[in-house]
Amino acid sequence: MDAQLYLAYDYPLFSAFWTMLWFFLWILWFILLFRIVVDLFRDDDLGGWAKAGWLVLLIVLPFLGVLGYVIARGKGMGRREAAHVRAQQQAFDSYIRRTAAGPDHSHGGSEIADLARLSDIRARGDISDEEFRLAKERILH
Structure with a gap:
């Protein structure tokens, strides 16, 4: 028989699931360990000796x-x-x-915000294209 066929008989499906479970638990363990180390160093309330003690405990007896x-x-x-x-x-x-906001905050808003409001007014049909063009020139100059 083929070598791959023998492997299928020697490694049943249950063993594959069991191996995957242990693999995912192993990854979960490392994620938890690294989250704890990050939390340990991020905590400003804990002193240096306490952090060192927790770190030694995590390394010696994980x-x-x-x-x-x-x-x-x-x-x-x-x-x-x-x-x-x-x-x-x-x-x-x-x-x-x-x-x-941009670099210019001179009149309560930036040029971009004013142009966006002007564009919305034109889109609603409250001003004509010519009025839009004139207002846009005033904003930009």
């Missing part, structure tokens, strides 16, 4: 260290992550506002 960290500080992990995400979103929103 299962006990991860279990202890999640029990002792797991609730704070979620709060710190939410605060980090909130700060990133605020920084992004601030960047977008600054970028969209």
Whole structure:
């Protein structure tokens, strides 16, 4: 018989699923371990010696260290992550506002915002194309 055919008989489907389960649990373990290390270094309330102690525990006794960290500080992990995400979103929103506003803030809005409002007015049919052109020239000059 062919070598691949023998492999199919020696490695049943259940063993394949069992191997996949262990593989995914192994990946999950590393994701959890790295999240804990990131949370450990992101936490400003924890001192250097406490961080070093947790890190040594995570390296020397990883299962006990991860279990202890999640029990002792797991609730704070979620709060710190939410605060980090909130700060990133605020920084992004601030960047977008600054970028969209443009360099000229002289009359309550940027030229781009004024042109967008003017375009909306023309699209509604409230002004003619000639009025739009004149207003656009006034905004741009």
